[in-house]
Structures are given as structure tokens and as C-alpha cells.
Amino acid sequence: MEEEPFRTIIEPFRIHSVEPLRMTTRAERREHLGAAAYNLFQLRAEHVLIDLLTDSGTGAMSRDQWAAIQHGDESYAGSPSFYVFVDAVRELFPFEHVIPVHQGRAAEKILFTALGGPGRIVPNNTHFDTTRANVEATGARAVDLVIAEGRDPLSEHPFKGNMDLEALDALLAEHAASVPCVMVTITNNSGGGQPVSLANLQGVREVCDRYDTPLFLDACRFAENAWFIHEREEGQGERDVADIVRDMAALADGMTMSAKKDPMGNIGGWLAMRDDDLAQACRTQLILTEGFPTYGGLAGRDLEALAQGLREVVQHDYLRYRIRSTAYLGEALQRIGVPVLRPIGGHAVYLDARGLAPHLDPLEYPGQSVAVALYEAGGIRSCEIGTVMFGRQPDGSEAPSSMDLVRLAIPRRTYTQSHIDYVIEVCARVAADAASLPGYRITAEPPSLRHFTAAFEPLR
Known part of the structure; x- marks a missing residue:
């Protein structure tokens, strides 16, 4: 007979190093x-x-991440650390083009420099602050389309980060030619860290397909979102979280990532996509603002630490x-x-x-x-x-x-x-x-x- 699990959930780690806190009055x-x-x-x-x-960037890295830092290769172009990083990203997010950046807002800046502009509209469940600012800096308009429950602090809806599919359909029916992409933020930070269901993402994908509009994920808390799907969504409870992450990624055409969140880094991020022409435009902007495409403003040691963090977070x-x-x-x-x-x-x-x-x-x-x-x-x-x-x-x-x-x-x-x-x-x-x-x-x-x-x- 299987034993009853203990109620206390302990930290799945031991403390290896400590830093002091200063008390104040x-x-x-x-x-x-x-x-x-x-x-x-x-x-x-x-x-x-x-x-x-x-x-964001404030967590503790693991022993194995610190060990990975020692593998960092600081070659300006073609560093082995870049390929270790790309392989780890593609293990969860199978996008053809993976472009490293120094943090998530750099990915947003590059993406919306390529896609934004006056008269453009970018819908999202809820834009976070830097996402909204980078959209609006180009002259485009950021529109939030979270479900009604997502604006009610007392609602117990299990997926309050979901996109309002009817509102998205109505917006695209009228303005599809002005919408360069739809974004979904997982989890929905501005709305209280609330998750988006896999079914809702599939619904967003279907609406985007009707209007031939790309779908991008702001995916910096992807693992936490996948865990909520694992815990709350019917039919997902026996699945591995990594497989749920792959399902979320498969529904999208691209993503922005602040790797200072779920990938367990103190710095870093990436922009990824399937579209070859868009990737070329983004790499050109990357070289202007961040660095060569195989380091993107990061040290090789940072890339190695992120690769290990991606293994640990799922x-x-x-x-x-x-x-x-x-x-x-x-x-x-x-x-x-x-x-x-x-x-x-x-x-x-x-x-x-x-x-x-x-x-x-x-x-x-x-x-x-x-x-x-x-x-x-x-x-x-x-x-x-x-x-x-x-x-x-x-x-x-x-x-x-x-x-x-x-x-x-x-x-x-x-x-x-x-x-x-x-x-x-x-x-x-x-x-x-x-x-x-x-x-x-x-x-x-x-x-x-x-x-x-x-x-x-x-x-x-």
C-alpha cells in the first residue's frame, strides 16, 4: 500500500552559501x-x-550553474557556449532562430523595432510595463484583452490570464491588416501572475490562423505557467511539465524571453522565431544594439548558466x-x-x-x-x-x-x-x-x- 505523503513540502535543495542581511530601524x-x-x-x-x-535576476543559482560558468567560452563569434545555450533552448522551444540578448526588454525592443510603427496595434492578454513601453515607443498601440475575470481581484477562475477570444476575434476582424502579431504573456504578470490555459492558447492560435496573424509568447515564466496547467487543466495532470512547455511553444510563431525569471539566470534573455525574413531583420538590429548574434550582449559563461537553468526549472x-x-x-x-x-x-x-x-x-x-x-x-x-x-x-x-x-x-x-x-x-x-x-x-x-x-x- 502506498504511503500517505507528508504535508510539509521541503525545499528541494540545501543552502551552500549565504550572504548577510543588514538590520535597520x-x-x-x-x-x-x-x-x-x-x-x-x-x-x-x-x-x-x-x-x-x-x-527578475534576483534568484540564487545552483551549484551546477556555477560549475557551468567555468565552461564559458568568451570567443566573440561562434563560441561553443552559444551552441550549448541554443540546444538547451530548442529542447523546450523548437524555434529555428534563437537570438540571445542581455535581457527581455532588449528582445522586445528588437522585435517591435521590426514589427511596430505608427498605426500598428499589438494585442496581448496584458502587456507588462517594458513590453507596453517598447510597443508604444514605435508609435504602435498596445491593447490588453484579458478575460473579465482577470480584472477581478476576487475571482477564483483557475486561468485568469486567459485571452478574451471573442474580443481578439473582433479586433482582428476590423484591424487585422494593422496587427503585426498577437502576444500572450505567460504567466500574466500585470494581472497577478495568473496562468494561461493550454486550451486558451489553442483558441488564440485558431483566431490568429483565421486572420493569418503571427502569435508570439512573452514566455519568461513559462515553467510556472506549465505547472499550473499540469495542476489545474483537465487531462494534463499526468503529463511531464517539459512536454506541456513544448506544446505551448508549438502553438506560437515566436517568443520573447527574460531569462532572469524561470531560466534561473541573473542576466540574459532571447528572441526566437520561425520566420526567416523577420529573423534577419532582428539580427541586424541585434548587431546594432546588443552584439554579435552568437553572444547578443552576454558573456559565454552567462549562456552556459542559462542552459543549465533551463534543465533545472522544469x-x-x-x-x-x-x-x-x-x-x-x-x-x-x-x-x-x-x-x-x-x-x-x-x-x-x-x-x-x-x-x-x-x-x-x-x-x-x-x-x-x-x-x-x-x-x-x-x-x-x-x-x-x-x-x-x-x-x-x-x-x-x-x-x-x-x-x-x-x-x-x-x-x-x-x-x-x-x-x-x-x-x-x-x-x-x-x-x-x-x-x-x-x-x-x-x-x-x-x-x-x-x-x-x-x-x-x-x-x-
Whole structure:
């Protein structure tokens, strides 16, 4: 008789090296906030206790990734490390053309330089910040077509990242000639790290085929998306995650990738596609902006580390731990009454800032207010995903985003359960005093991607 599994899911690794955390006082953190103009991106990392700003490039590499670095060949052209990298990518994503870049936004820049332009329209389930900025920088229009449940923080839909197929069909029926590609972001970061089902991707493919429109994946959290398919989608529970990833890739004509997420790298990314002419245009742009096509702005050692990371990220033991440890944080916050976006996503827990601070108007930036409070209370750095990030319109006007969230992004293989228990305590303390949180105003901002460098002040 098979034994009952243990309830405790342990980390499928041991800690090999550690780095110190610097403790700070609340008074010190107030000073740091003032010096940073209340923008958490502007804080010095040594002033942060638990850094949940992003999971991008902030994870811990494995022993085998560090060993792979020693194999790195730094030849300018034709490095053996490039071919190790390409073989590892094609093992999961069988695209003819694989173009390395230094990170995901470089892939977006190159792709939309080739495909974008005034009058063009790029639909997505939900564009993330750099994707939207790179689309709009060319004069094209970025359109979000996530399903209605994806805009409802309380919906328990298992695949809230799904594309609205009817809306996509209607857009292409009217504007197909102006749509150079359709994109689907997996998992849907701006919508709370919510997954896209395999059935929905197949539906998107069918709509694209009706209008002869290419489909690209923004695939930086592909393994987490595949795990959700494995866990939640009918008929997928007995399948290997790597095979699910291959099925997702087979439905697309190309992809952008920030390898600082699921491929377990501290730097890197790629652009991949089937189309020969588009690949030639992209390689030309790559040489102008990133480097030769066999290194693309990366060292050979980076390429070797990414190849190993791609092997590790599809392991079931790792993905079970990864998704469950994120859910541990989200479920604990739900139990103590802190409003979070449900169901819990893959790489992060998203606090519902409007639910936490209903006294603040969206244009008073409740997400920024909650994020600042988390840092002041406990040294936790998080990221506003809301009206600060997405409220500025292409014409320069301001409008509330569909949701105001605070993302607690969990770096891979970095923090222990006690760190997360501390985060829960800090969130509980901020929630208890949420009615007293001030709104914020922007005192200085750049013309695009303002959340990275804008200056704020509290409304007293």
C-alpha cells in the first residue's frame, strides 16, 4: 500500500552559501525613504531587509550553474557556449532562430523595432510595463484583452490570464491588416501572475490562423505557467511539465524571453522565431544594439548558466516547492484578512491595495502608499503594479488602472520560510493601520516607464 505523503513540502535543495542581511530601524528607514523620494526603486539594496521588488535576476543559482560558468567560452563569434545555450533552448522551444540578448526588454525592443510603427496595434492578454513601453515607443498601440475575470481581484477562475477570444476575434476582424502579431504573456504578470490555459492558447492560435496573424509568447515564466496547467487543466495532470512547455511553444510563431525569471539566470534573455525574413531583420538590429548574434550582449559563461537553468526549472520537485511556497504566503495573508488577488499566482503574491486602503482614490496611488508602508514598517521592498505603473496614457493624461496592486515577488531559491513568516507579520501590522495611510502625489517623472525613477511625496 502506498504511503500517505507528508504535508510539509521541503525545499528541494540545501543552502551552500549565504550572504548577510543588514538590520535597520524604523527611523533609519524613514530617512532612506525621504532620500529616495519615496520611490522604492531608488533605495540602496543594503537598506532593504527582505527584497521582494522583483523575481527578475534576483534568484540564487545552483551549484551546477556555477560549475557551468567555468565552461564559458568568451570567443566573440561562434563560441561553443552559444551552441550549448541554443540546444538547451530548442529542447523546450523548437524555434529555428534563437537570438540571445542581455535581457527581455532588449528582445522586445528588437522585435517591435521590426514589427511596430505608427498605426500598428499589438494585442496581448496584458502587456507588462517594458513590453507596453517598447510597443508604444514605435508609435504602435498596445491593447490588453484579458478575460473579465482577470480584472477581478476576487475571482477564483483557475486561468485568469486567459485571452478574451471573442474580443481578439473582433479586433482582428476590423484591424487585422494593422496587427503585426498577437502576444500572450505567460504567466500574466500585470494581472497577478495568473496562468494561461493550454486550451486558451489553442483558441488564440485558431483566431490568429483565421486572420493569418503571427502569435508570439512573452514566455519568461513559462515553467510556472506549465505547472499550473499540469495542476489545474483537465487531462494534463499526468503529463511531464517539459512536454506541456513544448506544446505551448508549438502553438506560437515566436517568443520573447527574460531569462532572469524561470531560466534561473541573473542576466540574459532571447528572441526566437520561425520566420526567416523577420529573423534577419532582428539580427541586424541585434548587431546594432546588443552584439554579435552568437553572444547578443552576454558573456559565454552567462549562456552556459542559462542552459543549465533551463534543465533545472522544469523539474517537478522544484516547481511543486516553488508554487506551494508562494501559496504559503498568500494563504496566510488571506487567513488574517489581508486582501490579496486570488487565486495565488506563481511568482508573487499581489496585495489588493484598493481593498486594503479604500479611503484612497486611485489617483492618490494606494499601491504606492501600501508599498511605502511595508518598507517603513519592516524593511520589505515590494513593487506597485497599478496606477503609478500604468496610469499615464500615451497622450500624457492620467487614468486609474484596472487594479491597484502591490506585488510581493519571491526570488527563486533565496528566502526561507522564516523570512516569509516575517513578511506575513509586517503585512498584518500595515493592514491593521491601513486606514491611516496617506495618499501620494508625483512631483517629478520621466515621459515613459515613470515608476522606475519618479519622485513622490505624501499627501498630508
